[in-house]
Amino acid sequence: MMNDDILNQLAGVIAARRDAEPETSYVASLQAAGLDRILRKVGEECTETIVAAKNGEPQSIVYETADLWFHTLIMLAHHGLGPADVLAELERRFGLSGIEEKASRADQ
Numbered sequence: 001m002m003n004d005d006i007l008n009q010l011a012g013v014i015a016a017r018r019d020a021e022p023e024t025s026y027v028a029s030l031q032a033a034g035l036d037r038i039l040r041k042v043g044e045e046c047t048e049t050i051v052a053a054k055n056g057e058p059q060s061i062v063y064e065t066a067d068l069w070f071h072t073l074i075m076l077a078h079h080g081l082g083p084a085d086v087l088a089e090l091e092r093r094f095g096l097s098g099i100e101e102k103a104s105r106a107d108q
């Protein structure tokens with residue numbers, strides 16, 4: 001089943017896990033371990049995504065990218081942010097050429 005609201009649903013689960021027992025929840029265990037542990041996982045999953053992309057096997061690329069997105073959601077939640085904030089930023093940029101955006105920054 002395709003569900004384009006899954007990022008928001010996951011963010012809801014991550015928020016709800018803040019008070020859960022670390023023994024019974026992976027998300028709760030990561031949140032309890034703190035920001036450095038969360039960032040280490042983001043770094044690991046980022047590296048694994050790069051390796052998968054280099055190897056070029058579609059299923060692995062999707063699997064590792066899902067791990068990366070998931071751990072990034074936990075990082076965002078740690079800072080009181082969520083997918084809506086990132087999606088709003090992408091929406092703001094939509095239609096704005098990266099070349100033009102870079103040029104507008106060079107003016108400043």
Ligand SMILES: N=c1c2ncn([C@@H]3O[C@H](COP(=O)(O)OP(=O)(O)OP(=O)(O)O)[C@@H](O)[C@H]3O)c2ncn1[C@@H]1O[C@H](COP(=O)(O)O)[C@@H](O)[C@H]1O
Binds near residue numbers: 013017024025066
């Ligand atoms: N989407 C995910 C998800 N993706 C990956 N993972 C876990 O993230 C971990 C990834 O770490 P690795 O691949 O490095 O494997 P590992 O060596 O076992 O991990 P570490 O011991 O190094 O932490 C694994 O334990 C995966 O099971 C996830 N765990 C949970 N979710 C979602 O989060 C919800 C809440 O999960 P719990 O908090 O566990 O109930 C679940 O219902 C899912 O929807």
